[in-house]
Amino acid sequence: PLSHFLVACTNPNLLLYIVLKIKHIQLLLLSLKNMIEFTAVILAASLGDRLFPLTGGGDDGHDDDEDYATTPSKITTRSRPKHMLPICGEPILGRLVHTLCESGFERCIILAGCGMAQDVQTLVSEYIRDGQCNAMKIDVYELPGNSAGSADALRYLHENHAASLEHIVVMPGDLVIEGKGIFGWLVDAHRRRYSCLMGTDDEEVACTMLLSDVGETEEDGVTPMKESAKGKKGGFVREEEEIDYIGLTDVALSSSVNDKELKRIIFKTSKLDVEEDEDFVGKIPKLTISKLKIMSSCSGLKVRTDLLDLHVYVLSPWVRKLLVQRRNIMSLQEDLIPLLIDRQFRGKSSVFGNSCDGIGSDSDDTSKFLVGAQILPRGPRIALRSCTVSSFLFICREAVSHYVNIPEKAISPGYAGTFTASLTSSFKNADGEVQAKGNVVVLKGAVVPKKVTIKNSTIGRRAKIGEKCKLNNVVVMDDVTIGNETILQNTVIGEGAVIGDNCNLNDCQVAQKAIVKALTKLKGEAIVVE
Numbered sequence: 001p002l003s004h005f006l007v008a009c010t011n012p013n014l015l016l017y018i019v020l021k022i023k024h025i026q027l028l029l030l031s032l033k034n035m036i037e038f039t040a041v042i043l044a045a046s047l048g049d050r051l052f053p054l055t056g057g058g059d060d061g062h063d064d065d066e067d068y069a070t071t072p073s074k075i076t077t078r079s080r081p082k083h084m085l086p087i088c089g090e091p092i093l094g095r096l097v098h099t100l101c102e103s104g105f106e107r108c109i110i111l112a113g114c115g116m117a118q119d120v121q122t123l124v125s126e127y128i129r130d131g132q133c134n135a136m137k138i139d140v141y142e143l144p145g146n147s148a149g150s151a152d153a154l155r156y157l158h159e160n161h162a163a164s165l166e167h168i169v170v171m172p173g174d175l176v177i178e179g180k181g182i183f184g185w186l187v188d189a190h191r192r193r194y195s196c197l198m199g200t201d202d203e204e205v206a207c208t209m210l211l212s213d214v215g216e217t218e219e220d221g222v223t224p225m226k227e228s229a230k231g232k233k234g235g236f237v238r239e240e241e242e243i244d245y246i247g248l249t250d251v252a253l254s255s256s257v258n259d260k261e262l263k264r265i266i267f268k269t270s271k272l273d274v275e276e277d278e279d280f281v282g283k284i285p286k287l288t289i290s291k292l293k294i295m296s297s298c299s300g301l302k303v304r305t306d307l308l309d310l311h312v313y314v315l316s317p318w319v320r321k322l323l324v325q326r327r328n329i330m331s332l333q334e335d336l337i338p339l340l341i342d343r344q345f346r347g348k349s350s351v352f353g354n355s356c357d358g359i360g361s362d363s364d365d366t367s368k369f370l371v372g373a374q375i376l377p378r379g380p381r382i383a384l385r386s387c388t389v390s391s392f393l394f395i396c397r398e399a400v401s402h403y404v405n406i407p408e409k410a411i412s413p414g415y416a417g418t419f420t421a422s423l424t425s426s427f428k429n430a431d432g433e434v435q436a437k438g439n440v441v442v443l444k445g446a447v448v449p450k451k452v453t454i455k456n457s458t459i460g461r462r463a464k465i466g467e468k469c470k471l472n473n474v475v476v477m478d479d480v481t482i483g484n485e486t487i488l489q490n491t492v493i494g495e496g497a498v499i500g501d502n503c504n505l506n507d508c509q510v511a512q513k514a515i516v517k518a519l520t521k522l523k524g525e526a527i528v529v530e
Contacts, residue, residue, distance in 0.1 A: 038187045038314070039166050040105045041157065043150055044093060044120060044173030045113035045143055048082025050388045053511035053528045054494055055082050080495075080512065081116055083173030084123070085392065086477060088399050088458050089431050089443045092386055093173050094123055099426040101133040103183035109161070110140045110173075111153045117142035132428075149330035151323050158320050167194075168320065170332065171312045176395050178382040178402065181422030186210050189261060189374050190314040203368040206340050208314040209265065211246070213378040214238065215306025224306065236384065236394050243271040244309060245287055248302050251370060261419070263373045265341055266293045266301060268309075293345065307375065310385060313337070322351060340371050377419050379411035389509055393492060396475045397456050399427065400441050403434045432461075443478075466501065483518060 048055045056079035083093040093110075100108050112120045121140045127133045141161060143153055154170065169187060177183070190208040214236055216225040231237040247266035267289060275285040287303070294301065311333060319340070322329075329335040343350045347366040376383050382399065386392045406425055432443035438455045442448055445462040452465055457474040459465065465476075466484035475492045476482070482493070483501035490507045493499065497510045500518030510516060510527045 036107045036166055037191070038105065039168050040100045040108040040183075041154070041168045041170045042093070042096060042108065042110045042173050043153055043170065044081065044083045044110055044116065045147065045150075045153060046081070047079055047113075048085075048174065048387065051082050051085070051386075051392060052509075053514075053526045054085060054389070054392070054492055054509055055080050056511065081113070081119075081173075082386065084119065085386065086460070087176065087386070087396055088403065088441050089461065089478075090428065091123060092176060093120065094127060095427065096171070096173065096175055096177065097124065097127060097136075097138065098132060098428060099177050099180070100183065101136040102180045102426045105136050105169075105183070107137045107139070109157065110138065111157060112140055112142050114143055114145040114147070150332040151329045151336055154320065154332075155323050155327070158324055167314060167316055169312065169314050171310075172385055172387070174386045175310060175312065176382055176384055176386055176399075178399075178425055178427060179421065179423040180426045181424070182210075182376065182383065185419075185421030186312070186374050187314060190316075190372070193262065193370075193372060194316060203344070203370045204316070205372050206316055206319050206344070206369040207337070208372040208374060209337070210310045210312035210376070211307040211373050212310055212376040212383045213306055214308045215378060237390060238308065239388060239390075240272055241270065242308065243305060244307070245269045245271060245274055246304050246307050246373075247289065247293075248304060248373065249300065251372070261374060263375060265371045265373050268338070268341055271305065306378075308384070309333075310383060318348070325352060337371070340369075344369050344371055377411045379423075381411075381423050389492065393473065393475065393490065396458055397439075397473055400439050400456060400458055402427070403430050403441055404436045404439050460495070477512070 083096075084091045086092075087095060097108060097110075110120055110124070117140055124133075124138050124140055128138070139161070141157070143156055147153055147156060150170075154168075167187075167190065169183065186208065190205060193205040193208070216230055216233075216235055217223060218225055218229075225233075225235075227237050227243075246268050248263045249266055251262045251264045269287065274287050289301075313332060319336075323336065329339070339351060345368055347368055349366050380398070380402075382395060382402070384391055384395055386395050402425065411419065411423070430441050430443070432441060432446070434441055438453075438457075440454050440457055440459070442459045443461045443463075446459045447464045448454070448459060449465065449467050451467055452469050452471075454465075454469075454471045455473070457471050457476065459476045460478040460480060462478060463476050463480045463482070465471075465482050466486060468485045469482055470487045472489045474488045474490070477493060477495040477497075479496045480493050480499070481497075482488070482499045483503065485501060486499055486503045486505075488499075488503075488505050491505045491509070493510045494512030494514065496513040497515070499505070499510070499516045500520065502519050503516055504521040505516070505525075506523040508522055508525050508527060511529055514527050514529045516527060
């Protein structure tokens, strides 16, 4: 009543309290208005040892080196991080930033490894200067030298730069995504689940993963094709550690929302772990699934091995708090995701653990949550990580092919389902000549004689190709010199390298500025600077 308000006005302390509360509410509303709902976070902290010698690193045995930040001592003048390797002349990181901008993100954060931030900032500045990413705010932060993994990188971000209210879309810097609508389709699915599940009896979504269907079938259209057979046909071949057994089930929402694309990940186990035979006795592989997971599944459980984890995760705000409070989690791929999948039926409190008692409402919350997945249907569009030599070569070849002739159907017949995202190419025009005959991209300044046979290849800027050379499925980077009558196949030539006359290289990788003497014949070798 007005009389109560007039009485309150006579009390200076109460009046001050009311004024401060009003200002606090105004600031909160203003912050919510200006808050960005989804922020893209790119992890660009490692050289990429599995791409040796193209990156200048050395093989340290890490299966997923995105989770192992490169130490400053490993960076030399010849180092070139994997996210800076070119696809048809454009750095992988640049392509990813451009795709994110085309996808409608308002903010992008790039977490660069120690000693790498300057090159990344230079690349970003070029994009901003050219007007390619004016609609998206881009921040580049250099991780400290003691950053131990991808989870550690997100802790650094949470504690030093980013607000805790926003969702983040985490992705590796070596990701190549062709399709303007893919990220929008992913975050929209996460948003629908998060908004319709909050405040209901349904389970809150903790993470939404992006998986890609990379399977192929034999001519009968039914029998799954083996990885070795895919390679012989020129398809994408996964390495053993990239193959997972993934258990999926539909999610029934008590709300009126009916999302047929919504899949729940019940388990995710490496093929190597399932088929491990420590005693070498030829034992039958065994996949163990807990009774709780089977009983908690609302529909039939489907186990698939044709899905590729792209390491793209949409994380809800409370998961970021979890990373801060459980500092023993070092890797998203190896620690966080398995933990969330395993504990989703036991509630948030089981994830936070006893060591986090009394630190917040989430650690006391016994409500269940879910780990969701969006599956990109199989098709000729590019959605892969360029983290190995074979995947880099495959992406380069497919990018050239799409520049020559954009696929009319980006999804294989019969696999579209309810998929409705726009797959319009997010790639910029090639900076050079696109030759339909042979599927070749020749970048500006390259010298290619007429009596040269080139197929499915990229010729870098200012490269010089000798007379009567034959190149098939080759990536020639900038400022390379190739002698006369040289034959190259399934090979990558690093920037500034020199290949002598009458050489024959098959399935080789040549480091930047390396020199290959005339008459050299090699197969399956990594050639470094002597």
